[in-house]
Amino acid sequence: MSEDPATAVRLLAPTVRKTTTRLADGRELTYYDDSEPYLSGAATRRLDDPRPLPYRFADVVGDDGVARPVTAPQMRYDVLTGEWIPMATHRMNRTFLPPADANPFAPARPGAAYQDGEIPDTDYDVVVFENRFPSLVAVPGVPDEVASLDGEALWPTRPAAGRTEVICFDPNPTGSLAQVTPRRMRTVIEAWADRTLALSAVPGVEQVFCFENRGKEIGVTLHHPHGQIYAYPYLTPRTTQMLRQAVAHRHRTGGNLLRDVLEAELRSGRRVVAESDHWVAYVPAAARWPVEVHLAPRRDVPDLPALDEAERADLVGIYLRLLRAGDRFFAWPAGSEHEGEPITLPYISAWHQAPVREGREDLRLHLQLFSILRAPGKLKYLAGSESGMGAWVSDTTPERIADRYRQVLPAGVEERS
Amino acid sequence: MSEDPATAVRLLAPTVRKTTTRLADGRELTYYDDSEPYLSGAATRRLDDPRPLPYRFADVVGDDGVARPVTAPQMRYDVLTGEWIPMATHRMNRTFLPPADANPFAPARPGAAYQDGEIPDTDYDVVVFENRFPSLVAVPGVPDEVASLDGEALWPTRPAAGRTEVICFDPNPTGSLAQVTPRRMRTVIEAWADRTLALSAVPGVEQVFCFENRGKEIGVTLHHPHGQIYAYPYLTPRTTQMLRQAVAHRHRTGGNLLRDVLEAELRSGRRVVAESDHWVAYVPAAARWPVEVHLAPRRDVPDLPALDEAERADLVGIYLRLLRAGDRFFAWPAGSEHEGEPITLPYISAWHQAPVREGREDLRLHLQLFSILRAPGKLKYLAGSESGMGAWVSDTTPERIADRYRQVLPAGVEERS
Numbered sequence: 035m036s037e038d039p040a041t042a043v044r045l046l047a048p049t050v051r052k053t054t055t056r057l058a059d060g061r062e063l064t065y066y067d068d069s070e071p072y073l074s075g076a077a078t079r080r081l082d083d084p085r086p087l088p089y090r091f092a093d094v095v096g097d098d099g100v101a102r103p104v105t106a107p108q109m110r111y112d113v114l115t116g117e118w119i120p121m122a123t124h125r126m127n128r129t130f131l132p133p134a135d136a137n138p139f140a141p142a143r144p145g146a147a148y149q150d151g152e153i154p155d156t157d158y159d160v161v162v163f164e165n166r167f168p169s170l171v172a173v174p175g176v177p178d179e180v181a182s183l184d185g186e187a188l189w190p191t192r193p194a195a196g197r198t199e200v201i202c203f204d205p206n207p208t209g210s211l212a213q214v215t216p217r218r219m220r221t222v223i224e225a226w227a228d229r230t231l232a233l234s235a236v237p238g239v240e241q242v243f244c245f246e247n248r249g250k251e252i253g254v255t256l257h258h259p260h261g262q263i264y265a266y267p268y269l270t271p272r273t274t275q276m277l278r279q280a281v282a283h284r285h286r287t288g289g290n291l292l293r294d295v296l297e298a299e300l301r302s303g304r305r306v307v308a309e310s311d312h313w314v315a316y317v318p319a320a321a322r323w324p325v326e327v328h329l330a331p332r333r334d335v336p337d338l339p340a341l342d343e344a345e346r347a348d349l350v351g352i353y354l355r356l357l358r359a360g361d362r363f364f365a366w367p368a369g370s371e372h373e374g375e376p377i378t379l380p381y382i383s384a385w386h387q388a389p390v391r392e393g394r395e396d397l398r399l400h401l402q403l404f405s406i407l408r409a410p411g412k413l414k415y416l417a418g419s420e421s422g423m424g425a426w427v428s429d430t431t432p433e434r435i436a437d438r439y440r441q442v443l444p445a446g447v448e449e450r451s
Numbered sequence: 452m453s454e455d456p457a458t459a460v461r462l463l464a465p466t467v468r469k470t471t472t473r474l475a476d477g478r479e480l481t482y483y484d485d486s487e488p489y490l491s492g493a494a495t496r497r498l499d500d501p502r503p504l505p506y507r508f509a510d511v512v513g514d515d516g517v518a519r520p521v522t523a524p525q526m527r528y529d530v531l532t533g534e535w536i537p538m539a540t541h542r543m544n545r546t547f548l549p550p551a552d553a554n555p556f557a558p559a560r561p562g563a564a565y566q567d568g569e570i571p572d573t574d575y576d577v578v579v580f581e582n583r584f585p586s587l588v589a590v591p592g593v594p595d596e597v598a599s600l601d602g603e604a605l606w607p608t609r610p611a612a613g614r615t616e617v618i619c620f621d622p623n624p625t626g627s628l629a630q631v632t633p634r635r636m637r638t639v640i641e642a643w644a645d646r647t648l649a650l651s652a653v654p655g656v657e658q659v660f661c662f663e664n665r666g667k668e669i670g671v672t673l674h675h676p677h678g679q680i681y682a683y684p685y686l687t688p689r690t691t692q693m694l695r696q697a698v699a700h701r702h703r704t705g706g707n708l709l710r711d712v713l714e715a716e717l718r719s720g721r722r723v724v725a726e727s728d729h730w731v732a733y734v735p736a737a738a739r740w741p742v743e744v745h746l747a748p749r750r751d752v753p754d755l756p757a758l759d760e761a762e763r764a765d766l767v768g769i770y771l772r773l774l775r776a777g778d779r780f781f782a783w784p785a786g787s788e789h790e791g792e793p794i795t796l797p798y799i800s801a802w803h804q805a806p807v808r809e810g811r812e813d814l815r816l817h818l819q820l821f822s823i824l825r826a827p828g829k830l831k832y833l834a835g836s837e838s839g840m841g842a843w844v845s846d847t848t849p850e851r852i853a854d855r856y857r858q859v860l861p862a863g864v865e866e867r868s
Contacts, residue, residue: 112737113700113712115692119737121845169844184719188712189736245835253832264836271841275532283530295530295605302601319606320529320536384839402839415670416833418662419681422801422819424688427586428538 059087063163068221106173107194120194139258170196197265212357227338233265249380280396292398322426324408329401336388362442476504480580485638523590524611537611556675587613614682629774650682666797697813709815741825746818753805779859
């Protein structure tokens with residue numbers, strides 16, 4: 035190990051205590067504890083990672099016994115689309131792999147069957163750590179410089195020098211974010227905001243993306259409730275598109291695109307699903323997914339760290355209500371062999387934040403929550419038109435989606451759910 | 452029926468006879484026959500559709516017994532991305548539905564169990580017809596005018612006045628395009644070129660897209676070998692991106708982007724998979740899919756109709772070889788319970804053609820053939836980064852894909868395969 039384990043303890047919001055440490059291979063791990071006695075980081079708890087993980091940037095010893103420096107992950111510029119594509123050209127240390135049926139996100143509880151997970155402490159509330167097998171990672175000593183594949187000007191390459199992190203929402207492996215308590219949801223929001231702030235300060239990071247993939251239908255194999263945080267060293271295609279549209283809108287009208295969209299949705303009202311003091315949930319007028327809802331603050335806010343105390347407190351309830359409505363969105367038809375069985379919605383929950391440097395006046399924080407489930411047991415597949423041409427076709431209408439959300443949206447959430 | 456069935460017979464290439472007719476509901480259907488005695492359209496064969504299908508643009512009679520005009524499908528402008536989204540706001544006549552286990556693409560062979568398929572004749576070689584449930588269709592009498600949803604300037608709407616067609620590659624329901632004879636593949640190429648020409652002449656059509664989706668992994672439920680042809684009334688996002696990149700490249704270098712990419716791939720040679728007299732197959736330098744190969748003509752050609760006789764004849768063999776290589780690309784590992792079982796590659800085969808009006812000097816015909824299969828039994832899912840941010844991450848490298856293609860590419864194809 036050439037990095038010193040650094041441990042920091044700091045109080046965030048009234049109810050959240052933050053404790054930072056490092057895993058055995060040098061990755062950063064941060065606990066966000068929300069209840070006294072604070073679970074993690076106390077002197078009596080295990081902070082250090084006992085696993086024999088080699089330092090992740092240590093030289094890789096090949097089959098020939100020769101040690102070679104770790105290769106940094108690369109991205110290539112796709113000249114046909116103008117997009118960067120990170121590629122698995124690198125080979126990190128992969129000597130340690132957990133057993134396939136183990137849950138690496140479980141706390142290291144005494145007596146538990148699996149003691150080699152990612153979280154060294156015996157319990158936690160919310161925890162964030164760097165992904166063990168990252169597609170984006172800055173390797174120390176590798177300069178962030180553009181080169182050319184095969185010496186061709188058409189094919190720039192760059193180190194994929196970003197960060198990918200995992201956030202565990204709850205220690206309960208069979209829970210879900212929809213079912214955490216409001217207090218725990220508030221901790222998750224604090225963790226997202228805190229990580230966004232920290233990652234925005236990392237040199238080379240252009241954009242921070244907090245998101246959750248849920249459900250085997252979108253390839254999630256680890257069912258412990260968790261999300262991910264990507265810090266991209268470039269502007270993503272969707273953000274680039276939205277920024278281009280927002281700038282064009284400002285030049286044409288003088289207005290802010292996302293604020294004007296929100297105001298138009300409020301004027302129409304036809305697709306508004308829920309309103310709270312500080313937030314509005316609506317199905318966008320041109321929603322492309324079979325289930326899609328956006329959640330935006332009433333105030334102009336570029337990103338999660340910019341939310342004030344009242345907005346954060348108010349977000350808890352409306353976000354939980356939207357997630358819980360998702361699990362009531364579809365029902366098996368009467369007479370079907372599955373009648374009455376719950377349908378857990380597979381979904382992607384995507385926090386669109388303004389980039390770190392560009393477009394902070396033009397882009398505005400909003401959540402895009404969507405699903406590929408179009409009916410019980412039926413998925414929307416992204417086939418030729420979507421994947422080949424990027425041309426979406428919707429099988430439903432935003433108005434139908436909004437009507438269904440209004441039917442199934444719970445009125446409120448209780449502290450103990 | 453208010454449209455007259457029109458029947459036209461015309462010889463295309465040396466070996467293809469074209470016969471156009473209409474189905475009972477007014478949809479156009481065209482046979483492309485490649486062998487004497489020509490199968491379809493002879494005086495002794497059945498050209499007319501005997502099914503009691505109502506005219507597809509006839510008024511819809513509601514549950515209340517009142518007849519109302521068919522609603523034309525709409526698209527909405529997604530102001531956040533600048534993309535048009537066709538939506539299923541319309542309700543076409545859907546009184547006739549084939550039984551779930553029937554194959555509607557089988558010819559109406561005498562004595563066959565299912566006589567209510569889409570193809571009236573008792574046999575065919577290749578056949579193209581309008582999709583019965585189209586997401587894009589021009590409804591007679593509906594003007595192609597922009598309106599505004601809820602009266603808001605932010606939300607333009609337009610009729611989704613394009614065309615979607617189905618192409619059956621072969622009458623054998625258990626076959627595949629990879630396994631047709633070279634003569635049949637040539638007929639398919641002629642049909643694509645002929646439909647591209649015809650659809651390019653339809654008022655309002657901006658772009659014609661010939662493609663094939665294959666495999667249940669991408670949602671294909673009908674296994675009869677078939678593809679689709681979409682005629683979009685707008686430029687698709689991928690084409691818009693490529694055109695933007697090509698124009699910028701021309702301004703910067705004076706060159707044609709797609710030609711320069713081809714020449715750079717030939718100079719490097721590292722990712723070239725196959726070459727023939729008139730075509731080059733290569734894995735692009737920034738390929739984003741687990742399996743991806745592009746096939747481009749050596750000559751500058753905007754679209755399939757612009758291919759000359761030698762290029763069409765030469766395309767047959769190299770395209771068949773690529774498709775057959777796909778079905779040998781993955782193998783179950785030794786010792787696995789599936790060892791030795793063939794792995795049929797799920798794929799999307801996408802013909803990128805220059806748009807009808809714009810960019811015909813800048814864009815250049817090429818095929819993009821790709822798969823979401825990343826290993827035996829393992830799919831690449833488009834989760835948060837791809838679906839939320841449009842940001843692809845590749846788990847492999849273009850060089851590995853090219854190496855594998857070179858291992859499994861057959862040397863040639865025989866007339867009887």
